[in-house]
Amino acid sequence: MAAARFVPQALQATRGYATQAGAVKPPLMLHGLAGKYATSAFVAAASRDAKTLSQVETDLKQLKSIIAPPQQTPESVKARDFLANPVMTHAEKADGIKKMLGGKEGEITRNLFAVLADNGRLGDTEKIIDGFLELMSAHRGEIEVTVTSAAPLDKSTASRLESAIKGSQYASKGKSVKITQKVNPSIQGGLIVDFGDRSVDLSVSSRVSRLNSLLQQGI
Structure with a gap:
């Protein structure tokens, strides 16, 4: 029940960020659906402040270290299988993501993954993270x-x-x-x-x- 309430709240919050972030432009154009999710997260974070942008980057780097470490591990295989599983319930997805993020993630990161779970796009997680990190690199020059x-x-x-x-x-x-x-x-x-x-x-x-x-x- 809590997970069912969480997703609509996340969607509403994301729409709010998009509205207030109209003046924020990404440093480069990413293509594809994963690029759009990455860009939305970047714009949402950048529209707040540098600290929020840094928080999202830290969250996503932490998640990438779990699902795509330099060398594949049993834990990374399990995490990737979880993200690619199309038949899980919202409650199972929310619980799994919560464990992977560790509970210390920022609001925008939580909202991003709630939307991905709701739209059946958790399988694009690694591409979205790579896109966000590419935007951060361009942002820093x-x-x-x-x-x-x-x-x-x-x-x-x-x-x-x-x-x-x-x-x-x-x-x-x-x-x-x-x-x-x-x-x-x-x-x-x-x-x-x-x-x-x-x-x-x-x-x-x-x-x-x-x-x-x-x-x-x-x-």
Whole structure:
């Protein structure tokens, strides 16, 4: 019963934020439904104050650390299965989200997930979080660089790589650089570095693919 009352209240609150946030514009345009949810959360938080914006960012980073840690865990698989489950009742969804958020989340974060649960969009949670964090990076004027490796980088290698990226011509535009590390065993070795609309593929899997292509052309 409490969960049934919570969702309409959340929807009403979200509509209220949209009205008062008319003067707030996101720093970039995100596409797709997940992008719209992320943008709505950003605008709602930014229309209040910087502290609220920071609170939502902290909430969503905490949630992402549970559902999408650098390396998959049994807990992260369970959390993702929960979010993707289409047959749960509102009460089950509300209870599960409450446990995942830990009860310390801000009002806008609670409202966001109440609306997602009500609209059957909890499966888009990771995309929405990524969209919100992308907006925050743009809001701070950061250049986001994603480094993908086959295994977690040791501290020494990660430090040298970070220094090289920050000292590169691409980073010398008066903006700070935010580096995100990802692990993808399928690349077999080497690195893939993504920044802006560019990508540098130095992975072993890419080299093997190019070699196979050359061998096939020679046959």
